[in-house]
Amino acid sequence: MIKYLFLALFAFLSISYSQKVQLNLKLHRIDGRKISLNQYLSKGPTLINFWATWCGPCKKEMLHLDKLASTYKDDGFSVVSISIDTQRSLSEVKRYVRSKGYKFDVFIDPNQQIFKKLNGNIMPTNILVDTDGTVAWMHYGYMPGDEKNMEQEILQVLK
Amino acid sequence: MRAILLPILFYSTLYSQINLSGSYVSSFGDSQNDFNYFDNRININGDWNNWSSWIEFEHSNPPELGRINTGLRKIRIDYSTNNITVKLGDLYEFWGNGLVLNMVDDQSIDLDTGIRGGLFSYFSDGFSVEMLVGNQKTWRSTSQAPDFDERIPNYQINNNIYAGKFSFNMNSLVNEFYFMKTEDNHYLPITKKTNQLDHQIYGFNSIFANQIFDINLEYVTSIDSDNAFYLNSNYYLDGLTVGISYKNYLFNQLSPYDRWDFVNNPKGALFIQQMPTVFKSHSSLYLGRITHLIDYNDELGFSIAVEKMMNNNGSFVFYYSQASRHDEWASVRKDNLSLYDWGIVNSTSIMPSSEWMYNPFREYYLEWSGYVDTKLFYQFAYGSNQDVMDIFSSQYSDKGHSYSYEMLQAQTMPIMMSYQLDAKHSISMQFEYQTIKKGMYGFNSALDNSKEVFGSSFEKDSQINRFISIGYSRSPQWSVSINIDNTNTDDVFAIEKGRNNNVIENALHSIINKDFTWSSVDMIYNIYNSTQLTISYGSQRGGVFCSNGICRYVQPFENGFKFGIVAAF
Numbered sequence: 001m002i003k004y005l006f007l008a009l010f011a012f013l014s015i016s017y018s019q020k021v022q023l024n025l026k027l028h029r030i031d032g033r034k035i036s037l038n039q040y041l042s043k044g045p046t047l048i049n050f051w052a053t054w055c056g057p058c059k060k061e062m063l064h065l066d067k068l069a070s071t072y073k074d075d076g077f078s079v080v081s082i083s084i085d086t087q088r089s090l091s092e093v094k095r096y097v098r099s100k101g102y103k104f105d106v107f108i109d110p111n112q113q114i115f116k117k118l119n120g121n122i123m124p125t126n127i128l129v130d131t132d133g134t135v136a137w138m139h140y141g142y143m144p145g146d147e148k149n150m151e152q153e154i155l156q157v158l159k
Numbered sequence: 160m161r162a163i164l165l166p167i168l169f170y171s172t173l174y175s176q177i178n179l180s181g182s183y184v185s186s187f188g189d190s191q192n193d194f195n196y197f198d199n200r201i202n203i204n205g206d207w208n209n210w211s212s213w214i215e216f217e218h219s220n221p222p223e224l225g226r227i228n229t230g231l232r233k234i235r236i237d238y239s240t241n242n243i244t245v246k247l248g249d250l251y252e253f254w255g256n257g258l259v260l261n262m263v264d265d266q267s268i269d270l271d272t273g274i275r276g277g278l279f280s281y282f283s284d285g286f287s288v289e290m291l292v293g294n295q296k297t298w299r300s301t302s303q304a305p306d307f308d309e310r311i312p313n314y315q316i317n318n319n320i321y322a323g324k325f326s327f328n329m330n331s332l333v334n335e336f337y338f339m340k341t342e343d344n345h346y347l348p349i350t351k352k353t354n355q356l357d358h359q360i361y362g363f364n365s366i367f368a369n370q371i372f373d374i375n376l377e378y379v380t381s382i383d384s385d386n387a388f389y390l391n392s393n394y395y396l397d398g399l400t401v402g403i404s405y406k407n408y409l410f411n412q413l414s415p416y417d418r419w420d421f422v423n424n425p426k427g428a429l430f431i432q433q434m435p436t437v438f439k440s441h442s443s444l445y446l447g448r449i450t451h452l453i454d455y456n457d458e459l460g461f462s463i464a465v466e467k468m469m470n471n472n473g474s475f476v477f478y479y480s481q482a483s484r485h486d487e488w489a490s491v492r493k494d495n496l497s498l499y500d501w502g503i504v505n506s507t508s509i510m511p512s513s514e515w516m517y518n519p520f521r522e523y524y525l526e527w528s529g530y531v532d533t534k535l536f537y538q539f540a541y542g543s544n545q546d547v548m549d550i551f552s553s554q555y556s557d558k559g560h561s562y563s564y565e566m567l568q569a570q571t572m573p574i575m576m577s578y579q580l581d582a583k584h585s586i587s588m589q590f591e592y593q594t595i596k597k598g599m600y601g602f603n604s605a606l607d608n609s610k611e612v613f614g615s616s617f618e619k620d621s622q623i624n625r626f627i628s629i630g631y632s633r634s635p636q637w638s639v640s641i642n643i644d645n646t647n648t649d650d651v652f653a654i655e656k657g658r659n660n661n662v663i664e665n666a667l668h669s670i671i672n673k674d675f676t677w678s679s680v681d682m683i684y685n686i687y688n689s690t691q692l693t694i695s696y697g698s699q700r701g702g703v704f705c706s707n708g709i710c711r712y713v714q715p716f717e718n719g720f721k722f723g724i725v726a727a728f
Contacts, residue, residue, distance in 0.1 A: 031366050036241075054441065087257035087261045087434070089436065091435060098393070098400055099466035110257075116202055117204050121182055121184055138688055140690075141691060144577060145583045145585060145633075
């Protein structure tokens with residue numbers, strides 16, 4: 001079995017490719033409706049942020065995400081925030097976001113299907129996607145100061 | 160395996176338009192008390208025009224929690240256009256609030272409610288239709304089946320599932336209707352026979368939202384008239400948010416003795432129904448350990464949450480939740496014979512009872528958090544919990560009411576702070592203090608001058624827990640933290656006695672008792688942006704680990720090393 005795992009790993013490392021996100025990826029809104037990721041990518045680069053109400057570092061980071069979303073909104077940049085809270089604690093998501101007054105759009109992924117599809121594993125996970133779906137930058141976790149790096153990456157994509 | 164891998168490699172190399180990505184997660188633990196594990200998982204995602212695929216391989220021998228698995232774990236292929244989605248393979252879907260179905264794969268508590276089958280959905284702006292068919296084969300831990308082990312589930316659930324959903328939207332209103340039929344191939348270890356039990360559930364979910372408030376209600380009922388109701392409503396005022404939730408789940412009324420025995424009582428909430436808990440999910444270590452264990456068969460309750468925005472992105476949160484069972488159970492005489500058995504003697508109304516006979520649960524939680532100049536983050540909280548966990552006996556007689564039950568009362572104060580020294584460097588501190596009184600209360604009315612007696616679950620009357628973590632990080636490369644978890648007494652029935660202290664605990668022994676101290680040093684190193692290495696040395700206290708109302712006992716990790724790597728490629 002192990003040799004097959006390594007074979008798969010080797011195969012991925014040896015194939016040259018650029019990771020892309022499906023443009024018609026369906027996102028679930030809290031109200032039950034679905035919309036396509038392309039609605040954001042058609043306007044400009046998009047930062048996909050995975051978080052949860054029980055994740056302390058995620059909440060610390062959100063303040064900075066809100067600032068970045070406001071600062072670069074006129075350049076077409078958007079933040080798409082996806083909560084992986086399960087159905088058991090989902091009611092806290094909309095209340096939390098509304099009470100904080102965050103401007104970015106919030107979606108839900110309670111069974112972590114989008115999280116897994118975009119190779120998220122640690123909370124928070126941030127994925128910066130260019131307009132053609134190419135993953136320009138991906139980062140696991142949050143340490144204070146990471147927002148500076150994130151802003152540099154956003155500026156690179158906006159150039 | 161070769162038959163799966165080789166075509167993937169062939170097509171991925173041949174056709175550049177196939178977009179492949181993946182992630183690798185590995186964790187290894189080696190402790191002196193033989194809590195060892197080696198978990199490896201590779202997820203591979205492929206996209207090609209409207210097609211996408213997902214494969215997960217696992218090599219876990221032994222896993223941290225769960226059964227040994229070496230080989231293909233999950234596989235699925237999807238076809239999706241703007242209006243149509245077809246999925247074949249391992250499905251993870253959720254409908255509404257999960258009162259009908261909610262498929263989750265939570266590795267932290269070894270909870271997997273997914274099914275293997277097919278799904279077809281059609282959706283337009285105005286309405287959508289969804290149908291799914293599949294089989295759920297999953298494992299749970301239970302003492303009612305042979306080879307019970309908290310770490311390795313020992314009972315397999317095997318359900319065939321057929322379900323449909325129809326929804327339509329009208330401006331701010333979304334309405335959904337559900338139907339689900341299941342064939343439960345239910346194995347009874349006592350008779351060693353498998354019986355097929357059918358369940359049918361119908362449901363309705365409605366969501367209305369505007370700028371000032373939203374309301375969501377869902378009701379499901381089965382052909383046996385078991386039912387569940389859930390309501391959530393939020394009001395958004397200027398700088399103030401008020402949320403109210405209500406649950407009323409009644410799928411099976413079971414005596415305190417049979418309450419958690421899903422093997423011999425197959426009627427009731429299905430494993431695929433993962434419903435809202437209607438109490439807070441905490442990020443605090445100690446509040447997480449005393450999470451209320453929800454009974455999806457028989458529980459009603461409500462919660463109120465008030466969140467007020469303060470200056471400097473600060474906020475004040477007040478949260479109150481209360482729950483209980485629907486009925487009071489007591490030993491009653493059967494058919495005028497001298498035999499006694501559990502029976503319902505009283506019932507509550509539509510609101511939860513706070514009397515111990517109804518297994519009440521209550522939590523107050525206050526939190527104040529915010530920033531000072533965006534550099535200093537602070538969070539002060541206080542939680543007060545009361546939970547009647549088990550009722551052992553209850554009997555009314557001419558002389559009074561004799562009873563015995565187990566209750567937990569706890570006060571918890573979690574504090575978190577972090578300070579950004581400059582653009583890259585920061586320090587953090589987490590401190591938690593908790594007092595727990597837990598044990599059995601009993602009263603025997605047959606004795607003269609009898610008083611209520613209390614027997615503590617701990618070797619002392621109450622347990623005092625203290626946790627401190629101090630960390631330093633350099634963005635975006637690395638962080639290091641030292642964690643010390645200390646208590647003053649052990650459980651009377653502690654599963655594992657004796658310690659294998661590590662060097663940190665030995666060094667701290669002049670200050671705190673090393674027999675009741677668990678300490679570790681954790682380091683995180685980001686090799687690349689999406690490749691993270693974690694190394695941990697030390698010990699971790701055992702106990703109940705909860706995630707969203709579902710709890711598992713996790714054994715202590717004594718004086719060892721843990722390594723973990725997570726990489727996306």
